[in-house]
Amino acid sequence: MMDNKMIVEGSLQSEDGGFSFLGRLPYYRGLGLSMIEDIQVTVDGEVQSRESVRFSVRGKTYTLDEMETVYDDRWNFGEKAKIIVLNGGLAAGDHQITFAVRYRVSYLPFVPTTKDTKDLALAA
Amino acid sequence: MMDNKMIVEGSLQSEDGGFSFLGRLPYYRGLGLSMIEDIQVTVDGEVQSRESVRFSVRGKTYTLDEMETVYDDRWNFGEKAKIIVLNGGLAAGDHQITFAVRYRVSYLPFVPTTKDTKDLALAA
Amino acid sequence: MSKIKRGVSLYSYQNETFQGKMTLEDCIRTSAELGARGIEIIGEQTFWGWPEYGAADADVENWHRLIKQYDCTPVSHDFMLDYKRYKGRIMPFDEQVASVKRDIEFGARLGMKFIRALVSIAPEVLVAAAPHAEEHGIKILIEVHAPLHFDHPWIVRHAEAFEKSGSDALGFLPDMGMFLHAFPPVWKEKFLRIGVPRNIADYIEKAYADRVLSEYVILEVQEMGGTGPAIAMAETLRHNAAFEPKRMLDYMPRIHNIHGKFYQMMEDTNGDCVEPSIPYDEIVKVLQQGGYEGYICSEYEGNRWIEDAEEPDSVEQVRRQQVMLAKLLGEAEVPTIKTSPTASADAEATREAAE
């Protein structure tokens, strides 16, 4: 659910050593960070390494490995997290971004992965 | 069920242009012949062609394709059918025979295949 | 004393009859000696050639002779209706009805009160055959069998169709395998033999006892690293999504026969017998509460779960179940077999050898 609202339109921007965009959890509630099993970002067909991804909410930034044991912070319902990828940076212009989240939901008899693909422009 | 009783011990013998053994349907009842979808015989690891197989009960002999439209004959419960394979014949001595039957059972939500493997000796 | 009567479906002895180790007379005599005087058969198993060749008069006469000789009662002819007889298409409706009519006639010829229909048969077919059943004094009973149960929409559809038909020749034959309240030990042992790791098998057995939703168990087994046989073992839990014997109470006026399904009868040193996975004490209580006066027919199905490791002893298994049933029904006498269960087959073999 909310699959096509995961990537916030027009949110692509450059970061030191990489780029970022705003992403939302495709779910009808929030989740504690330890239950985010993976975030995979693909740019123009190229999968970015798990190590290069950072997740940032309300001024706090985590690696994906760190998140697995974060029990005192959450990704709230509808909250726009900054997804940072330290890939060395992107060229200005249009990029196709795929944002996939795998999350562990206690009551589900499977571990869902949900993804969204959008074309975003990076200002020069 | 009855898997290990499908091939009748000691029943391997030579036939004109091939060999035969006695086989039983692995089921708690008999079946009309049109519901026998396939019989596959493997000899010493070599799968015999469907075309080479004949099924014979009470003096009547059928190819597997013929059986598919036989509505007036059956393979009875526990009945020893002669399974003939026209492969040119087997050398005397021990042979490993695998006998697999695929049968269509109206009430089952799948089409079972059951098989039995036995070492049988062909008299010289 | 209970009004519930004991019987045997000769399905129980299939491992022996398949191999010719027991004759029809052996089956009937053994059941009768156990006091299980209601005899149920699968027509195609007991009568060579049925349905394609019909049943020989001599065979039917032999049946009646044996039933009389051993003071038994014909209960049910279980028919199959192979509606997938034609490859790639379902048998037309009228032909299905005609086929059921032949089984009605065959049931009547054998002196049966009931013929058992499989649950996969459409209720409309049975409704169409009901007048013929009435004429022949036969009731057609749908076998309610796991994964179906009395609250399943498909069974509810049958019940609605039966009510609407206005015929009392349509009813139910519940198979007690529906009420599996524990994972059968013989299932677990078989799954261990075909490669399910012990820790996974233990987990599945416990999850079943804890009545966990099948889908959670399948996920957990995957996470434990389970593959092929382990997943198959977990998937058996999909088969029992409801197991309340009390649900039979809603349908008592249409329940006329019971399959006393069992997988394994254990016997303790006192001779007390129990089925570890099916709660026969509760089942008998519910049936008595519902005023049931028909037969419970033993239906041994453990054979297929153990035959890869040992030769089933169907007669001993049936004996134990009959001991349990007799006790639950308040009978004073303990069922006992007096004659060798293979006496007739042995005599035949001796005769043949002499010829």
Added chain:
Amino acid sequence: MSKIKRGVSLYSYQNETFQGKMTLEDCIRTSAELGARGIEIIGEQTFWGWPEYGAADADVENWHRLIKQYDCTPVSHDFMLDYKRYKGRIMPFDEQVASVKRDIEFGARLGMKFIRALVSIAPEVLVAAAPHAEEHGIKILIEVHAPLHFDHPWIVRHAEAFEKSGSDALGFLPDMGMFLHAFPPVWKEKFLRIGVPRNIADYIEKAYADRVLSEYVILEVQEMGGTGPAIAMAETLRHNAAFEPKRMLDYMPRIHNIHGKFYQMMEDTNGDCVEPSIPYDEIVKVLQQGGYEGYICSEYEGNRWIEDAEEPDSVEQVRRQQVMLAKLLGEAEVPTIKTSPTASADAEATREAAE
């Protein structure tokens, strides 16, 4: 007039609240205008930061202010209990109980009568938390939701544990999605969009109406050449192995809230509204027969089935369901929305733009 009351779970408006198109005030006011004055929430959805950050006093005060302003009644806080919070191990029992206690306190702080527990929670956890619930005037209700149902062994286990506990702070919240008597059209349309061939989708829809056992349908779809999405569509039939609203009658003393689950409300030219796949007429009759006096809270879940093709209009969908419920409950007045459902969000946006 019926004693059954109407409410809304704010879950219904998730598509709008996720995007900030409706505020909490919009949700409550809209529901109140429809006469659905019972308000149910998922705590984690409505209260930013719950549970890790607790809930801010200002937010709770705002909640009470809105409830009072719109003459509503807090019904239920639906909690989640993430017992898989720790990767690779289940949360220890005591920690689970402590977590439930915090949700009990939170529910009480919001003026709720109930907190909703998910069915995956072990009954022992709820039994251990029951005294705390009693102290706070809260009942913990297990949501009975497809593929579970009131005859499923897991639910029976809960019921037995509740009885044994002697506590009346434990009960059930049935989700009407359990009683899916037809394949929802929005499901079918979604499956068609993701590539299920029309003939297979038609077949599955009809097989569902015919109440065919899921395993037969899955085989048939395979034989029709169905792959991935077609098999997935067929497998949805595994989710509804029992759908008899009357089964709620056995549990009425413990049923205190109802999820008015729906996938799609159709409206005809007379303004009559109907859920094509869930029999609300029969459901309301059963609830009245059982003397139910609690709320039916709208729970719109069609959003996720259509959002790939169109933007859901949750408010219109809730309105239609409330129109249907009011009629079924014998209310004279037709529920109507007077104020724009996004009035507060719009005002906020205007304020922000002006700053």
